[in-house]
Amino acid sequence: MSDPTLYAVVMAGGSGTRFWPASRAARPKQFLPISGGQAMLSETLARLEGLVPAERQLVVTAASQVELVRATAPQLPEENVISEPEARNTAPCVALAASEVARRDPQAIQAVLAADHIIEPASSFRRTISAAAQTAARDEVLITLGVKPTSPATGYGYIECGEQLQTVEGIPVHQVSRFVEKPDLETANEFLASGIHFWNAGIFVWSTAAIQAAVGRHMPGARDALAAVQGGADLAEVYRDIPAEPVDVAIMERADNVRMLPMDYTWNDVGSWGALAELTPANQEGNHPVLSKGARLVSIDSKGCLAYAEGDRVIALVGVEDLVVVQTPEATLVCPRDRAQDVKRIVEQLRNEEGEAFL
Amino acid sequence: MSDPTLYAVVMAGGSGTRFWPASRAARPKQFLPISGGQAMLSETLARLEGLVPAERQLVVTAASQVELVRATAPQLPEENVISEPEARNTAPCVALAASEVARRDPQAIQAVLAADHIIEPASSFRRTISAAAQTAARDEVLITLGVKPTSPATGYGYIECGEQLQTVEGIPVHQVSRFVEKPDLETANEFLASGIHFWNAGIFVWSTAAIQAAVGRHMPGARDALAAVQGGADLAEVYRDIPAEPVDVAIMERADNVRMLPMDYTWNDVGSWGALAELTPANQEGNHPVLSKGARLVSIDSKGCLAYAEGDRVIALVGVEDLVVVQTPEATLVCPRDRAQDVKRIVEQLRNEEGEAFL
Numbered sequence: 001m002s003d004p005t006l007y008a009v010v011m012a013g014g015s016g017t018r019f020w021p022a023s024r025a026a027r028p029k030q031f032l033p034i035s036g037g038q039a040m041l042s043e044t045l046a047r048l049e050g051l052v053p054a055e056r057q058l059v060v061t062a063a064s065q066v067e068l069v070r071a072t073a074p075q076l077p078e079e080n081v082i083s084e085p086e087a088r089n090t091a092p093c094v095a096l097a098a099s100e101v102a103r104r105d106p107q108a109i110q111a112v113l114a115a116d117h118i119i120e121p122a123s124s125f126r127r128t129i130s131a132a133a134q135t136a137a138r139d140e141v142l143i144t145l146g147v148k149p150t151s152p153a154t155g156y157g158y159i160e161c162g163e164q165l166q167t168v169e170g171i172p173v174h175q176v177s178r179f180v181e182k183p184d185l186e187t188a189n190e191f192l193a194s195g196i197h198f199w200n201a202g203i204f205v206w207s208t209a210a211i212q213a214a215v216g217r218h219m220p221g222a223r224d225a226l227a228a229v230q231g232g233a234d235l236a237e238v239y240r241d242i243p244a245e246p247v248d249v250a251i252m253e254r255a256d257n258v259r260m261l262p263m264d265y266t267w268n269d270v271g272s273w274g275a276l277a278e279l280t281p282a283n284q285e286g287n288h289p290v291l292s293k294g295a296r297l298v299s300i301d302s303k304g305c306l307a308y309a310e311g312d313r314v315i316a317l318v319g320v321e322d323l324v325v326v327q328t329p330e331a332t333l334v335c336p337r338d339r340a341q342d343v344k345r346i347v348e349q350l351r352n353e354e355g356e357a358f359l
Numbered sequence: 360m361s362d363p364t365l366y367a368v369v370m371a372g373g374s375g376t377r378f379w380p381a382s383r384a385a386r387p388k389q390f391l392p393i394s395g396g397q398a399m400l401s402e403t404l405a406r407l408e409g410l411v412p413a414e415r416q417l418v419v420t421a422a423s424q425v426e427l428v429r430a431t432a433p434q435l436p437e438e439n440v441i442s443e444p445e446a447r448n449t450a451p452c453v454a455l456a457a458s459e460v461a462r463r464d465p466q467a468i469q470a471v472l473a474a475d476h477i478i479e480p481a482s483s484f485r486r487t488i489s490a491a492a493q494t495a496a497r498d499e500v501l502i503t504l505g506v507k508p509t510s511p512a513t514g515y516g517y518i519e520c521g522e523q524l525q526t527v528e529g530i531p532v533h534q535v536s537r538f539v540e541k542p543d544l545e546t547a548n549e550f551l552a553s554g555i556h557f558w559n560a561g562i563f564v565w566s567t568a569a570i571q572a573a574v575g576r577h578m579p580g581a582r583d584a585l586a587a588v589q590g591g592a593d594l595a596e597v598y599r600d601i602p603a604e605p606v607d608v609a610i611m612e613r614a615d616n617v618r619m620l621p622m623d624y625t626w627n628d629v630g631s632w633g634a635l636a637e638l639t640p641a642n643q644e645g646n647h648p649v650l651s652k653g654a655r656l657v658s659i660d661s662k663g664c665l666a667y668a669e670g671d672r673v674i675a676l677v678g679v680e681d682l683v684v685v686q687t688p689e690a691t692l693v694c695p696r697d698r699a700q701d702v703k704r705i706v707e708q709l710r711n712e713e714g715e716a717f718l
């Protein structure tokens with residue numbers, strides 16, 4: 001069979017505080033050059049090169065971030081940057097994007113991606129998406145990608161997969177038995193050993209017909225709201241009435257036509273500075289520099305430190321180990337790698353003491 | 360007797376790298392708000408308030424720093440900022456200043472001060488200077504101030520004082536037996552216990568006649584060079600031939616008319632970020648913030664850290680102890696307090712790798 005017409009929907013509306021001070025209210029994580037020289041959003045789009053052309057790449061983002069998306073991805077047609085009236089978790093976003101793709105091409109297959117994941121190698125990822133798209137073109141199924149666990153991570157949701165139904169381009173297609181919320185360590189260790197549990201990567205592939213049907217069945221309010229918009233209603237007016245839920249909860253856990261394709265290569269949602277340190281190759285001194293063009297790290301007797309700087313600035317480390325050191329024009333953060341999750345407490349404290357000044 | 364006419368000569372030509380990145384080639388330590396809200400130079404001049412009016416305060420500085428001195432001390436008459444053709448240690452600077460004061464008032468007493476010391480309380484310091492000035496007005500002596508040691512410091516030169524000759528305004532005036540270079544720890548401990556050893560503060564008081572005579576006797580080349588300038592020679596031409604020595608070596612150690620007055624209050628030449636940490640009062644969390652207007656420190660589970668920032672910027676610390684964290688628009692430094700002396704190695708490394716870009 002011929003390849004289906006594939007659209008990519010990149011959800012890029014996140015805010016979040018875990019990468020403060022590099023991430024700011026006006027420039028969240030997906031716009032940071034966290035895993036290389038360019039913004040994570042740019043890398044997400046570049047990863048699809050050869051599979052989905054820019055004309056079929058849609059980015060859904062907050063109204064406040066539309067200009068930033070356009071500046072970050074100038075290759076996208078203007079109408080491919082879709083402004084979400086407000087952030088209401090992923091389910092309304094998926095429904096909105098599905099409706100938009102349906103308007104353009106009711107036969108299209110959709111791959112729904114986050115803008116801020118590290119996935120390598122890109123060629124393996126394209127192979128998985130391609131196999132998923134062929135599966136979705138053949139059957140009215142909702143496909144989620146599962147990542148083969150490499151550690152007993154307690155920070156991810158898990159997918160318990162069922163029977164293998166077929167292989168497509170060498171990739172197995174599984175039924176899904178159930179979704180499991182973030183487990184405790186004991187359970188995570190069992191999952192790691194089981195061979196049938198996968199990290200829920202939050203990446204989805206489906207036909208427009210399949211997702212429209214699922215929205216109609218499991219999110220009837222969203223279906224009606226978006227239909228009203230087609231009839232002329234104001235999107236912002238109706239959007240706020242759609243329940244703010246993750247798509248996993250609103251659709252995937254309720255649907256009976258879910259399939260999983262496994263990813264057995266590097267995937268990471270880079271949830272904290274600590275995670276980024278683990279993902280960033282060490283330099284000769286054993287530190288992990290995340291430096292954009294012009295930035296420098298100089299170090300003496302220091303190792304294991306993540307050093308993040310942008311622009312023509314320098315981070316100098318003497319005699320320190322396993323720290324996160326982040327430098328921006330407005331702020332410097334210093335914290336041990338294993339306490340990176342406490343950055344959100346700094347953000348809370350700043351909000352209490354200073355308002356939005358440094359956020 | 361009536362008070363002599365007292366001039367202050369503030370030597371503000373230093374460069375130095377120990378306060379990098381806050382200090383830069385173009386803005387050395389004396390221009391930093393290290394001990395409070397204003398530049399150390401401003402505090403040095405303010406400390407003399409009521410004793411030496413601005414019209415009799417001279418600042419000797421590098422040609423490249425003249426504008427910065429004027430901006431930092433706008434209350435000074437323009438002709439009171441004296442440009443040194445090149446940095447040649449303190450002896451040529453003292454000779455130049457002596458010659459300049461002599462031109463204005465051959466009867467004047469001169470107090471020669473560094474621009475970058477912390478001295479408290481100011482009223483006690485003024486009392487010492489006043490007593491020294493009265494002593495210098497009466498006898499042709501060269502007075503140095505000695506600081507009563509509070510620890511066996513190995514980073515200072517010491518003065519071994521001799522017989523007490525008199526008291527002036529309740530302050531003893533001693534002969535000086537000898538000057539001792541930076542001692543080892545054992546010797547420093549002996550000095551601390553002896554009661555006759557004092558830190559050499561590098562602060563001098565003398566009459567214009569006394570210093571002119573001493574320059575003539577111990578620095579005849581300088582005397583001739585400066586006389587030639589009075590006759591029309593170019594200062595820059597002759598200055599480079601004056602031996603670059605500290606005034607302690609060039610004059611004080613050779614003179615037989617040296618006296619010492621003790622300072623028994625806070626004096627510190629703030630030689631490093633580590634020294635500044637010790638001098639800076641701890642806040643409620645036990646950290647030592649050195650923040651100029653607009654700058655903030657937020658911390659969680661952190662103590663003993665020196666945090667230096669200027670302007671509308673924030674330093675955030677999580678779970679760290681006894682670090683020096685310095686933030687400037689161009690650089691961030693992180694290092695343990697007890698390794699602050701290694702900052703100069705960072706500066707060397709940057710110079711080797713990047714030239715003068717970050718210096």
